[in-house]
């Protein structure tokens with residue numbers, strides 16, 4: 001790599017300051033007038049989403065810089081029934097050192113802090129992750145509230161949040177009750193998310209809408225708005241277990257809701273997290289383009305944007321290796337994530 005491209009990689013992915021977190025979203029009272037008349041046009045959303053990746057392409061050095069940024073916003077995730085402390089420790093080691101040393105050096109990033117945005121695990125794995133990430137500044141995110149369906153009594157769901165926070169999780173990924181959306185029970189949805197936010201204390205709350213189960217994009221918009229009014233710091237597409245997980249049209253609608261909320265509140269920034277099935281580096285680029293086009297550069301930082309993914313990092317590393325060496329290596333050279 002020559003000096004010019006090295007500079008593009010290094011400067012395109014400026015260091016991220018985790019201590020500089022955004023203020024929490026305090027929410028608002030439930031305001032149905034902000035969403036009740038909304039009717040999202042499905043084909044218009046699909047058309048706009050399809051043009052995003054064709055109108056803007058990211059090439060060579062800038063692509064490498066964007067992939068570095070993608071690494072910095074990954075919530076590196078393991079949410080499997082056979083998770084063990086050993087697997088979580090290996091994932092945390094990968095979060096601390098997401099790229100091989102030879103690639104870091106070839107990309108001109110030696111000495112620069114490079115980690116994933118967070119590590120995301122089940123509640124009982126939080127203590128292991130907290131210990132493994134000690135001193136790294138990488139937050140531990142925990143799913144909670146009966147993930148992935150949320151169909152346990154509210155009392156238990158709130159207790160689960162308090163448990164994860166008590167064990168050191170700085171971020172809580174909650175799931176909503178889909179039935180509240182499907183039945184138009186907006187006050188019930190608002191109350192549920194508001195109680196969950198309260199149970200989070202200082203921890204940031206990401207509200208998983210499970211958009212693949214909400215039937216319409218209009219429901220996605222309304223659920224997004226209600227979750228933000230109830231104080232969600234992030235809205236997140238999916239658990240990774242729905243039949244349909246993160247898609248660009250759904251993400252577009254959620255970004256528009258974030259933009260409207262910013263405008264209605266006079267400046268409250270809410271983050272966005274697509275998750276589920278995001279495995280290819282080119283998908284990560286598509287979502288970064290969406291954020292830049294729809295919400296602007298502030299949403300290219302980990303305090304306002306995360307990619308929830310268990311298997312994306314391996315492909316990003318593979319693409320960066322190709323950028324540096326001109327060759328592809330086999331998938332099994334790129335370990336967890």
Ligand SMILES: O=C[C@H](O)COP(=O)(O)O
Pocket residue numbers: 077079120238239240241275276277278308309310311312
């Ligand atoms: O929240 C993150 C998702 O569970 C990850 O889904 P994935 O395993 O399809 O990447």
